[in-house]
Amino acid sequence: MELFVLFGTFTVLLFIGTPVAFCLGVSSFATIIYLGLPPVVVFQRLNSGISVFALMAIPFFIYAGELMVRGDIARRLVALAGAGVGHLRGGLGQVNITASVLFGGISGSAAADASAIGGLMVPQMEKRGYDKDYAVNITVVSSIIALMLPPSHNLIIYSISAGGRISIADLFTAGILPGLILALSLMVVAWWVAKQRGYDTEPFPGWRAVGNLFLSATPGLILVGIIFGGVRSGVFTASESSCIAVVYAILITIFVYRSLPYAEFVAATMSAVRTASMVLLVIGSAAAFGWLLAYLRVPAQLVEIMKGVSENPIIILLMLNLILLFLGTFMDMSPLIVITTPIFLPVATAYGVDPVHFGIILILNLGIGLCTPPVGAVLFVGCAVGKLPVATAIRTIWPFYGAAVATLMLVTYIPALSLWLPSLFH
Amino acid sequence: EITLRSSDTHPEGYPTVAAVEHMGELLQERSDGRICVEVFASAQLGEEKDTIEQTQLGVIDLNRVSLGPFNNIIEETKVFSLPYIFRSTDHMHDVVDSDIGQDILDEFQNHNLVGLAYFDGGSRSFYNSQKPIKSIEDVEGLKFRVMQSDVFVDMVDALGGNATPMPYGEVYSSIQTGVIDGAENNWPSYESSGHYEVAGYYTLDQHLIVPEVLVMSKSSWDNLSEDDQALVQQAARDSMPVMRELWAEREAASEAQVLAAGVEVIRDIDKTPFIEAMVPVYERHVTSDKLKDLVTRIQAVE
Amino acid sequence: MLVFVRRLSSVMRLLSHAALWIAAVGLVLMTAFIAWQVWGRFVLNDTPTWTETSSVLLMGFFILMGAAVGIREGNHLSFDVVLYLVGPKTKAVMHSLSDLIVITFAIGMIIYGVTLASNAWNTTIPNLGVTGATAFVALVLGGILMTLFSIERLLRRFVGLHTARFGETDMGKD
Numbered sequence A: 001m002e003l004f005v006l007f008g009t010f011t012v013l014l015f016i017g018t019p020v021a022f023c024l025g026v027s028s029f030a031t032i033i034y035l036g037l038p039p040v041v042v043f044q045r046l047n048s049g050i051s052v053f054a055l056m057a058i059p060f061f062i063y064a065g066e067l068m069v070r071g072d073i074a075r076r077l078v079a080l081a082g083a084g085v086g087h088l089r090g091g092l093g094q095v096n097i098t099a100s101v102l103f104g105g106i107s108g109s110a111a112a113d114a115s116a117i118g119g120l121m122v123p124q125m126e127k128r129g130y131d132k133d134y135a136v137n138i139t140v141v142s143s144i145i146a147l148m149l150p151p152s153h154n155l156i157i158y159s160i161s162a163g164g165r166i167s168i169a170d171l172f173t174a175g176i177l178p179g180l181i182l183a184l185s186l187m188v189v190a191w192w193v194a195k196q197r198g199y200d201t202e203p204f205p206g207w208r209a210v211g212n213l214f215l216s217a218t219p220g221l222i223l224v225g226i227i228f229g230g231v232r233s234g235v236f237t238a239s240e241s242s243c244i245a246v247v248y249a250i251l252i253t254i255f256v257y258r259s260l261p262y263a264e265f266v267a268a269t270m271s272a273v274r275t276a277s278m279v280l281l282v283i284g285s286a287a288a289f290g291w292l293l294a295y296l297r298v299p300a301q302l303v304e305i306m307k308g309v310s311e312n313p314i315i316i317l318l319m320l321n322l323i324l325l326f327l328g329t330f331m332d333m334s335p336l337i338v339i340t341t342p343i344f345l346p347v348a349t350a351y352g353v354d355p356v357h358f359g360i361i362l363i364l365n366l367g368i369g370l371c372t373p374p375v376g377a378v379l380f381v382g383c384a385v386g387k388l389p390v391a392t393a394i395r396t397i398w399p400f401y402g403a404a405v406a407t408l409m410l411v412t413y414i415p416a417l418s419l420w421l422p423s424l425f426h
Numbered sequence B: 001e002i003t004l005r006s007s008d009t010h011p012e013g014y015p016t017v018a019a020v021e022h023m024g025e026l027l028q029e030r031s032d033g034r035i036c037v038e039v040f041a042s043a044q045l046g047e048e049k050d051t052i053e054q055t056q057l058g059v060i061d062l063n064r065v066s067l068g069p070f071n072n073i074i075e076e077t078k079v080f081s082l083p084y085i086f087r088s089t090d091h092m093h094d095v096v097d098s099d100i101g102q103d104i105l106d107e108f109q110n111h112n113l114v115g116l117a118y119f120d121g122g123s124r125s126f127y128n129s130q131k132p133i134k135s136i137e138d139v140e141g142l143k144f145r146v147m148q149s150d151v152f153v154d155m156v157d158a159l160g161g162n163a164t165p166m167p168y169g170e171v172y173s174s175i176q177t178g179v180i181d182g183a184e185n186n187w188p189s190y191e192s193s194g195h196y197e198v199a200g201y202y203t204l205d206q207h208l209i210v211p212e213v214l215v216m217s218k219s220s221w222d223n224l225s226e227d228d229q230a231l232v233q234q235a236a237r238d239s240m241p242v243m244r245e246l247w248a249e250r251e252a253a254s255e256a257q258v259l260a261a262g263v264e265v266i267r268d269i270d271k272t273p274f275i276e277a278m279v280p281v282y283e284r285h286v287t288s289d290k291l292k293d294l295v296t297r298i299q300a301v302e
Numbered sequence C: 001m002l003v004f005v006r007r008l009s010s011v012m013r014l015l016s017h018a019a020l021w022i023a024a025v026g027l028v029l030m031t032a033f034i035a036w037q038v039w040g041r042f043v044l045n046d047t048p049t050w051t052e053t054s055s056v057l058l059m060g061f062f063i064l065m066g067a068a069v070g071i072r073e074g075n076h077l078s079f080d081v082v083l084y085l086v087g088p089k090t091k092a093v094m095h096s097l098s099d100l101i102v103i104t105f106a107i108g109m110i111i112y113g114v115t116l117a118s119n120a121w122n123t124t125i126p127n128l129g130v131t132g133a134t135a136f137v138a139l140v141l142g143g144i145l146m147t148l149f150s151i152e153r154l155l156r157r158f159v160g161l162h163t164a165r166f167g168e169t170d171m172g173k174d
């Protein structure tokens, strides 16, 4: 009955369009009252939920991303990618994907990637005779790469939702290979579709040009080294290295590139505040919701139910993937991470799945959800920058979804793809 | 049918968790199955500071917590967190078993809590990656990670070291990369954190021997009949010897594992200079008459 | 009534601007504090002990201020599939219900925030030396702002003015 109050209230509020943070908070509130416990515990959990040092990395990475998008770093990365892979078949499509790899290394946000890379690439691709749907499809699906490559604030949200006991350095390292595999499989599909449609390639600009563009993009690339190297070596905590990313982005864009005027700096700060506070409030209310899940022993009960369904981890992982893919089509990523981690992670670990491995599965899976209708933030952003109706975009997006789901299956059933790289550091 | 929900930040199988589960078995037996205890391990209901508040509010019934988080709530508990206040684990056991221990448990009454029993939290000593610490001079200039607390920061500084507060999870790699030289903890944590792999010198100076407490929510306590209260109190007391045994076993197992890995353990150091160095720390933190009196009483216990 | 709501809206706009600026300054200060912590550890060889605790406090502040502004601007994450399926009347009712739900929770933030603060009044936050009640100030302030902004939304909808919806970022003209 308590579970009915909790999930029932949550679903009803969700359907009438109440912000997710309040769906979580008010359904917890209602359940606590139903149980006859003091309601103050909901607000205590909310307040503790947003008072976690490790959480600080999230606003910092969002802030750093804002500064870099507005401060010319993204454009330089696209130019570098263009010189490097433009001469392959489906030239600018390959450039789009490669740019997402480079940008993904400094940003953890798929939506930022779609708007920054898409905003630069889609008009360019259109001008060179590519169909708009091709440009938008690639922009949308390749932006999942940003979630997989370090830094990824979504992996930090996962680590915190799991009780802060999973190493962020390991999660960051674990995402690298799956991110690159996703990039590679998207490049193959981009090549295949380009061949079908007879798209041109770009001329190779010569090594000197590549070298110059590389130099011009270097300050952005150095950031990858600072963030990843800092967290991996343990010289900085994730919160500290994300803060350094902000300071570094300010120094580069204001003093080296001189590309960020004061007004843009203020706009970047305001935008980071808006996005981060929205995400973090969800995390806070989910702390109350998660507390109730633990109190009502939901994960333990779910493990029992799943055990009754199958003892086979392959089947259980497939079920979890299908549930997550389904939820991902309806809801945004960060609330889903905070809601599903406390429920599904105990199930996965009960079947011997490593928590780091499960984190990568979760992020890739929910990342795909960002690109699918009816609710797909990245799909919407991609279609908005491409000025293309969503219905038109998804008519031809299937091969790209196929590549992403194939990658998800590989990542799910070959744990070494996630776990081998981190194991080298132990 | 009464279910007492109990919180613990340690995982399933840890001595404190096992001890509270044992207490639950005793209760169930002695109450003919009327009262049972359900332990939520691994900080499922929150970190200690939060679960203390929840216990005060009556949301959870029992809570096994360190004394550290109480230092800012109940002044008297500070005395157990003073460096070198106990000469040995036996001294600590004698003190908490005496009326001093009971006096401090009684203080919890004023904060919507009932102090039921003391558990062991081990003795904390310094380890580092640089050199064996055999005297206080060896501490000079070494960077040690300490818990977020003024007393511990002052303690390391008074010994001539350099205190660096940082989250526990960052310590391993920070020692490995030389950001800090070492940290301090008890045998089980030294082993389970893997810190012995990167900091191979362990000096048993036992600067902190802080007991832990099992507390009950005042409102849950008041809901029990007087007979049941006595049952709970007795079961909690009876879990203490079991806890001490489990803790000793756990300590011995960790010690054996760490020694097998080739760690150099410095056992017999002269603690007198370390204790003398604490005079300014005590002057700064033992300010009230209440605390001064408690310190004198503890030191007087043979 | 219309005149009153418009006047109220202009006051709320000022309040929301102020909250956004406070949040933005909070984010910049947080950056400065943590940068100082790193600098202290590596360069000065003396790690400041106050930075971590105080930036966590600042973070709570900027989250709750920013989230309150998010209520007014309607940019919180929500599930709006059902909203596309219903007529404009039902939609308005659902929006108003949402606003009432936000108000309920926000009032909870105020009342229980005060309870938590008074419970923590006699405790101190380690390394800062201030009262533990400080940790709940943002919760109460955030609750007050969210309540005010939600009432504004209800009133605006009642007199037929535009309200920004969750999922849309356009606040519209007054």
Ligand code: NA
Binding pocket: A103, A104, A105, A106, A107, A108, A109, A145, A146, A147, A148, A149, A150, A151, A152
């Ligand atoms: Na990334």
Ligand code: NA
Binding pocket: A328, A329, A330, A331, A368, A369, A370, A371, A372, A373, A374, A375, A376, A377
């Ligand atoms: Na979606």
